[in-house]
Amino acid sequence: MQTADVVIVGGGVMGCALAYQLARRGLGVLLLERDALGVGSTGRCAGGVRQQFSSEINVRLQRLAVRLLLEFDEETGGHAGFRQIGYLFLLTSPELVDDFRCLLEMWRRLGLEEARWTTPAEARELVPGLEVGDVLGGTFCPTDGLAGPADVTSGYARAARRFGARLLEGVAVTGLGVRGGRIEEVVTTGGRVSTRLVFDCAGAWSAEIGRMAGLELPVFPYRRHVLVTDAFPELGRTSPMTVDLAASLYFHPEGDGVLIGMSDWSEPPTFSTEVDWGLVERMAAAAAARLPALGRAGLKTAWAGLYETTPDHHAILGPAPGVEGFWCACGFSGHGFMQAPAAALVLAQLLLEGRSEVDIGPLSPRRFAEGELISERAVI
Numbered sequence: 001m002q003t004a005d006v007v008i009v010g011g012g013v014m015g016c017a018l019a020y021q022l023a024r025r026g027l028g029v030l031l032l033e034r035d036a037l038g039v040g041s042t043g044r045c046a047g048g049v050r051q052q053f054s055s056e057i058n059v060r061l062q063r064l065a066v067r068l069l070l071e072f073d074e075e076t077g078g079h080a081g082f083r084q085i086g087y088l089f090l091l092t093s094p095e096l097v098d099d100f101r102c103l104l105e106m107w108r109r110l111g112l113e114e115a116r117w118t119t120p121a122e123a124r125e126l127v128p129g130l131e132v133g134d135v136l137g138g139t140f141c142p143t144d145g146l147a148g149p150a151d152v153t154s155g156y157a158r159a160a161r162r163f164g165a166r167l168l169e170g171v172a173v174t175g176l177g178v179r180g181g182r183i184e185e186v187v188t189t190g191g192r193v194s195t196r197l198v199f200d201c202a203g204a205w206s207a208e209i210g211r212m213a214g215l216e217l218p219v220f221p222y223r224r225h226v227l228v229t230d231a232f233p234e235l236g237r238t239s240p241m242t243v244d245l246a247a248s249l250y251f252h253p254e255g256d257g258v259l260i261g262m263s264d265w266s267e268p269p270t271f272s273t274e275v276d277w278g279l280v281e282r283m284a285a286a287a288a289a290r291l292p293a294l295g296r297a298g299l300k301t302a303w304a305g306l307y308e309t310t311p312d313h314h315a316i317l318g319p320a321p322g323v324e325g326f327w328c329a330c331g332f333s334g335h336g337f338m339q340a341p342a343a344a345l346v347l348a349q350l351l352l353e354g355r356s357e358v359d360i361g362p363l364s365p366r367r368f369a370e371g372e373l374i375s376e377r378a379v380i
């Protein structure tokens with residue numbers, strides 16, 4: 001039987017970032033990915049990285065994540081492709097305006113001083129041609145931006161391997177051996193592994209891994225679509241990620257085209273990633289209503305992937321109550337690409353040093369049973 005200090009289930013950005021942070025601290029890491037590294041939600045992600053959130057814990061984590069992404073190339077030898085083109089939130093109701101005015105104060109208190117209020121006219125300067133007739137105001141943070149999901153994932157994976165981590169593809173975890181209330185082994189399609197520590201980094205499939213240990217983790221899969229247009233030079237390549245929050249619509253430059261995303265909140269949880277072409281048409285129309293020039297753009301491609309959503313739209317990070325040795329790094333609710341660098345660092349610190357530079361107590365799996373859910377309103 002193989003042995004490992006720690007087994008990481010799932011080879012998306014989260015699993016790879018964690019493999020790196022734990023291996024560089026000297027742990028014998030075995031990461032098991034049933035398919036190929038980065039082909040889950042990570043491979044379908046829009047690459048957005050922002051610090052403008054409504055909960056303090058998300059802002060703190062994201063400020064750390066931005067610092068780590070800026071240091072990524074030097075630290076890992078990879079290339080994050082981090083471009084700080086900013087995020088522009090467009091607010092179309094008095095309630096959103098009041099909310100974001102208060103959020104700006106909270107962001108400043110947490111050190112996010114560069115975020116600023118934006119009038120409709122300023123929004124149009126940032127994104128020429130933007131339809132702002134219904135926009136009451138907005139916020140813009142120039143240090144938000146975009147990074148490359150595949151590049152960040154492979155950069156962490158390569159760096160983890162340099163520190164001796166074993167990252168195996170095509171090996172699925174099929175069971176967990178729990179004896180006397182603690183993890184003892186991991187059952188896989190490639191045999192059994194003896195270990196006392198498992199990290200659940202299985203994204204939208206995390207609840208399934210939890211059930212293998214007798215845990216109910218509230219992580220639900222929601223299908224989310226994006227489309228990419230043909231070449232569209234009318235939108236500048238440094239134009240910010242633009243978010244119409246009430247419509248759950250966003251777009252940003254992608255290659256020589258534009259990537260457009262929009263959530264369909266009415267769809268129940270599903271593991272299907274089949275493209276709903278009717279929705280893609282509605283997304284294109286909604287984007288053209290916000291930026292009329294987009295009405296002339298051709299469709300290059302579209303795809304769907306899964307958000308791994310929790311009841312309070314916050315990640316689940318830390319040891320699970322009731323099963324010693326089972327740790328969660330999941331439930332990112334559509335923000336896992338941007339949160340993984342910080343989540344991996346603070347989890348490694350918590351595990352090995354007993355405390356972390358951002359207190360992730362509020363994200364503990366205990367909060368669901370204890371009724372201590374956190375609100376996050378800036379959900380796209």
Ligand SMILES: Cc1cc2nc3c(=O)[nH]c(=O)nc-3n(C[C@H](O)[C@H](O)[C@H](O)COP(=O)(O)OP(=O)(O)OC[C@H]3O[C@@H](n4cnc5c(N)ncnc54)[C@H](O)[C@@H]3O)c2cc1C
Nearest residue numbers: 010012014034040041042045046048173203305336337338
């Ligand atoms: C359309 C779309 C746009 C998005 N845009 C953004 C964005 O702009 N910014 C952002 O931060 N986030 C975004 N997200 C969310 C982001 O993609 C996810 O939160 C993030 O990729 C989660 O990473 P992960 O490593 O936790 O999960 P995944 O990348 O899903 O990795 C989990 C892995 O676990 C593996 N696995 C599952 N079960 C098993 C098993 N039994 N044994 C072994 N392996 C297993 C899977 O094969 C998978 O590879 C977007 C998501 C979608 C769908």
